[in-house]
Amino acid sequence: MAIALRRRTLLRLIFLGGLVFLVRSFFSSSSSASSVTDPTEIQKQGVLDLVKRGEKALDARKYKFLQARLGRDDREDLFSDVIKDGYMDYWDRFQKPYMTGHETSHMDAQSVLSAIEQLLTLNGWVAALCPTLTRPFSQNKYEEAHEDLVKQNHLYYVGMVIHSADHFLIDQLAVIVQLAKRFGTSNLFVSMLDYDSSDSTETLTDLCEAVLTLLGVPFRIRRVPGMTFDPAAAYYPLEEAHARNLALEPLHELYEKRNIKFHRVIWLKGFTCPNDILETIKISVSNEAAMVCGMDWAEHNGFFIFSDRWRTRDINGDQFRQSKSSSLSDSSLISVPPRDVEAAKRYAQHLPFQVFCCESGTHVVDPAQSYYAGISYRAGDDFHNATLPKDVNIRPPDAKCLDSTQAWFCRDLWVAKAREGMKDLEQEPDLSEVPQMKKREPEPIPQAAEGGGGGGKPAAAPGGPIAFRKPQNNRKIDADANAGSDYDASDLPQNDDVPSSPDDDEDQQQTKLTIPNSVFLPARILVNPRCVTTYAGVSHTQLALDLFGPPDREDRDDEIKKKDVLEDWEGAPNSFVCQEQQTTGGRRAPKNQRRLGFSIHQELEERESLAI
């Protein structure tokens, strides 16, 4: 029954898709003669555009270039002619006369409208279940909160990088349609990047194109070849960075050419319920966060485990635990994903908590604090290219971490925020020569560090009481914190070298630090545990129950919401668990692990000397 239904939905979609292609090819062949410019290129704002204030900036029906398809494989094959003849015949004999005929044209318009209406109810296969899932507070409360958001009439940018992941695509499309329905079809821009997929992603992106075209949602769907021909020569973090930057190209073009600024960028990964995404946007706005991530859970031997451990670090720089979704049933909190005590407490209350870095499936980024401020995705470049003969790569122990592009992005967010804080203070006299501290209330200087180790000497600097601030939560030694085995790092060699304990490293770092991280303005990176990202095959109902318990605990609603806004923001950790891919070899290339110092001051100085 369910399968029959799916098949019917799919058939209907494919039929609609075909229809749209007919219409498009019909129009494009008649109009291409008159226009010289590339119809897929975003056009510069003309004088006329400036005059027409108050109109929708992202009106895809008016500006054809807002719906572009790049890099589609349009090569002719054996059957191209046969197929083309077939649909032209259908078009000429049945569609066109019906559309243009006097008696039938209004019916045709009607059927297009009802098709659109039907498409707007597109709920996917997993998404359809979302409203039935348990959440820590009731669904009506969600709805209310979202109405506020929708009223503000902001623009949102949906970014997706698809690399042979066709099994999510229909549901992701459903989520986009649901978002378009709430925000309005011209308050959204969808950027899909197909990075060298070899499955049916190409066909399904055709389908996405058809649906988005009919709905009038602006998009750019683009397919690009892989960076290297030989997978063994590919360096995964570099590929990640490349793909994401390409997916962001329309964001920059729309700003440069048409002065369109987006309020938030939503990176869709895996599968996330539409309401959870709205929630995360809300948390992003109320906290003025640079980034808010969900949490992603993968099915593993009948359990769900927190899975994106490669890119996630708690505010102490530690890796998350590979916890089960049911870990909350243990009230001691020693088995929940974040190791940091404060975060663990907030996790237990389903509240957003601060981290050093996260990605975890779907995440929301504030472009004003990142992309518009000049941050793009990058990766280390001194990796070992395993396909080259004898390219021995000896790296110093404090060489930059060769980890994921997201980890680089997070560090860039910290540094950018620190620099922003310095700029604010630079206006004041006398402080301009010294690297500045953030405007935080003076904190007591913890002289006696517990355990005799980590505290170190307070660094003194002219111009103000710069003090090393111990994180408020007690940093306990967690023997497991450094011993990585990870879903993403399952190829990690066990015990080949034992990373030194975090405290030793901190001591080392202290001597090098001129200005501690804690005095700089902290980046606001949060994880929202209420935003769940899952993968195909996951039984959502069980997962939701594991995470949030039985539904409808209305009494907790207001209590929870008030605490969604973080009051205290920690500075960056002095060191973090660096899990790096030192060699090429694609996504599954082996990872090594070490603990590496992180000094914002040093980063700032380096960048200054490089003038970036």
Ligand SMILES: *[C@@H]1O[C@H](CO)[C@@H](O)[C@H](O)[C@H]1NC(C)=O
């Ligand atoms: C590694 O070397 C090969 C051969 O020169 C080259 O084609 C490839 O692009 C290199 N890989 C990377 C990630 O630079």
